[in-house]
Amino acid sequence: MFDLIQYLVDGLAVGSVYALIALGYSMVFGVLQLVNFAHGELFMVGAYFVMYAISLGLPWPVALGLGMCFVGLFAVAMERLCYKPLRGAGKLAPLITAVGLSLLLQNLVQAILGPNPQSYPARVPEGKLSQFFGQYLPDPSQLQIPHLPDGLFDWNDLVIRHRDLMIFTIAVFVTLGLELFLRKTRPGRGIRALALQPNAAKLVGVPFDFTISMTFFIGAALAVVAGLLQGMADNQVTPYMGISSGLKAFAAAVLGGIGVIPGALLGGLVLGIAERLLVGYDLSTYKDGAAFFILIIVLLLRPQGLLGKARMVKV
Amino acid sequence: MTMPSKTTRRVVVTALSAALCSLGLAVSMVARAAVGEVKVGVILPLTGDKATFGQESLNGLKLALEKAGKETPQLKIQVEDTQGTPAGSAAAVNKLIATDKVAVIIGEVASSNTIAASTAAQSAKIPLMTHASTNDTITLGKDFISRICFVDSFQGAVMAKFAVTNLKAKTAAILVDSDSDYSRGLRDSFKQAFIAAGGTIKEDLVISYSQKDRDFKTQLIKVRKAAPDAVFIPGYYTQVGAILRQAKELKLNSKFLGTDGWDSPDLFKIAGAAAAGHYVSSHFAADDTDNRVQDFVREYKARNKENPGAMAALGYDAGFFMRAAIKKAGSNEPSKIRDAIASMKNFDGITGTITIDKNRNAVKPAVIVTTTEKEFKFLTRVNP
Structure with missing residues (x-):
């Protein structure tokens, strides 16, 4: 019984990172009915950006802020250049573009920063880039690398890491904040209006392109938060x-009900817990398949996802 | 046009076969006189999560070839990146055999990858010699496959005996990488030897993880609860580094024992301070006081600006060993090279004296090293 509680608690932390990524999938799908498969790569680019920024000696809040802005603007540019020209070209064209962008980013990062795992502090790989850029990186031994809190709560046999709690708390607050933003603020209501009925929203004066750019920006910024947390952990x-992580976050978004903000959090947590349960009962090999197995079962029973509202599609 | 008469045809056939025979004779005479150049395929994980293994192996191999200079036989290496996956390894072997027509292949590092590669090499009858894959089954029933490193039934027993005799461990847990043949083989050999030496390993303390895992808390909590004297992790440095880090976070106080999959500079980058204080079996230690080892370390460092790990030493030995075998074969014919490799005795390498046994495995010593926060320190050498 105690084991079970332990796995549930561990799952919350793992699922929180999925949830942070899933929010971006969910928001973009909400406004454009587009599954942005390149979203997982924004998370990866964000993790690299923040890692290098911290390795340059920047304090972590500055590094995170810069990372959110950079990757956010990158996502906006991506939307303007790659998705916008395809509006009205059906749903398949942007979807394939998204898959292509995802592969492009993976390979681009691999070509520039090297294919091997990097640890804090990050180094520039050998080559031209290193000669040009490497001189600006400070000596790693001189650097104070920030890290997530490493304390423990320890009751009897139940062990909770402080950093797990921190990641979970951040995920919950970010989701709440995002939900408030969408309900209470003017730009947020614009996003909801677009999601509900794009033409009517345009008629009442919601700035279409700006709102979509904002959606991409916010989604990417949240992915950077997830990238920082996972990279540091x-x-x-x-x-x-x-x-x-991107695929699981996508599964989480669909599981919770794509387009529904709290659904992304719930979906992420459910997947995280399922994963930890499998690992706990010594079935870790099946862990990656589990996400999709659960997804299939839920979609069979509730096609709109756990928190999604069934919507009539007018033909 | 009329058909040529029977006699004419017979004459032509005889002449042709005579010509072919003499040609063949000439070729084999040239080959036996001296092998000038031999094409050697090299398959290594140059990218991916075992990349330091591939890079170090290649650095060591290149140093060996450089030192051999212009002496014949010249080894012309053709290097292929396997990305550290079984599929990549099989593809690399097929390419080397079909396109580059290599006579012999050196590599891979990880056992699962070498197993995938060896199937292709065996069916094409091209000898494949691995410098670093230790899983027992690799050479089993495949007469073109050989190795110059020790096998895991030896390595696992070495660590089990070390745990019982030197660390006075009575109980142990094992964390197994379930995606790796290497790890599963070592689990079995360690377990058997540990129990034979009087220790106990509870069934529920043999816990698996996956190479895709990043968070090992669930596994480590189980170990922490049971608090065994020793924890054996036969795995690769990318996951082991993360495991050690997280074990320290969880204040897990057992002693950790590892195997040659730990032997990478990246272990210390990933694990940080948590890397200190463990015991690892390997092929070589850079601070071994042996003169030849120190010469190698100096030359390697001058060339690559870092201390060599076990893979670098094995790559270096592979270069010299392969040259010696081809010289002995006196031919660049794959089957002759195979026979020469299989009959090599008392080859003096920097990872120990290598004798190839009847199963084409190397009989040679292992070293046990201990870890600090930054590097491995030589502890002792264990002979087979």
Whole structure:
């Protein structure tokens, strides 16, 4: 019984990172009905950006802020250049573009920063880039690398890491904040209006392009938060980290009800817990398949996801 | 046009076969006289989560070839990156055999990858010699596959005996990488030897993890609860580094024992301070006082600006060993090279004296090293 509680608690922390990524999937789908498969790569690029910024000697809040702005603007540019010209071209074209962008980013990062896992403090790989850029990186031994809190709560046999609690709390507050933003503020209501009925929203004066850019920006910024947390918790950043986390976050978004903000959090947590349960009962090999197994079962029973509202589609 | 008469045809056939025979004779005479150049395929994980293994192996191999200079036989290496995956390894072998027509192949590092590669090499009858894959089954029933490193039934027993005799461990837990043949083989050999030496390993303390895992808390909590004297982790440095880090976070106080999969500079980068105070079996230690080892370390460092790990030493030995074997074969014919490798005795390498046994495995010593926060320190050498 105690084991079970332990796995549930551990699952919350793992699921929180999925949830932070899933929020971006969910928001973009809400306004554009587009599954942005390149979203997992924004998470990866964010993790790299923050890692290098911290390795340059910047304090972590500055590094995080810069990372959110940079990756956010990058996502906006991506939308303007790659998705916007395809509006009205059906749903398949942007979807394939998203898959292509995802592969492009993975390989681009691999080509520039090297295919091998990086740990804090990050180094520039050998080559031209290193000669040009490497001189600006301070000596690693001189650097104070910030890290997540490493304390423990320890009751009898139940062990909770402070950093797990921190990640969980951040995920909950970010979700609440996002939900408040969407309900209470003018730009937030604009996003909801677009999601509900794009043409009517345009008629009543919601700035269409601006609102979509904002959606991409927010989603990417949240992915950077997830990238920082995961990169620091694991002390490892790789060009492929967006693939598995991105896919699971996508599964989480669909599971919770894509387009519904609290659904992304719930979906992430459910997947995280399922994963930890499998590992706990010594079935870790099946852990990655589990996410999709659960997804299939839930979609069979509730096609709109756990928190999604069934919507009539007018033909 | 009329058909040529029977006699004419017979004459032509005889002449042709005579010509072919003499040609063949000439070729084999040239080959036996001296092998000038031999194409050697090299498959290594140059990228991915075992990349330092591939890079170090290649650095060591290149140093060996450089030192051999212009002496014949010249080894012309063709290097292929396997990305550290079984599929990549099989593809690399197929490419080397079909396109580059290599006579012999050196590599891979990880056992699962070498197993995938060896199937392709065996069916093409091209000898494959691994410098670093230790899983027992690799050479089993495949007569073109050989190795110059020790096997895991030896390595696991070495660590089990060390745990019982030197660390006075009575209970142990094992964390197994379930995606790796290497790890599963070592689990079995360690367990058997540990129990034979009088220790106990509870069934529920043999816990698996996956190479895709990043968070090992669930596994480590189980170990922490049971608090065994020793924890054996036969795994690769990327995951082991994370495990050690998280074990320290969880204030897990057992002693950790590892195997040659730990032997990478990246272990210390990933684990940080948590890397200190563990015991690892390996092929080589850079601070071994042996003169030849120190010469190698100096030359390697001058060339690559870092201390060599076990993979660098094995790559270096592989270069010299392969040259010696080809010289002995006196031919660049794959089957002759195979026979020469299989009959090598008392080859003096920097990872120990290597004798190839009847199963084409190397009989040679292992070293046990201990870890600080930054590097491995030589502790002792264990002979087979």
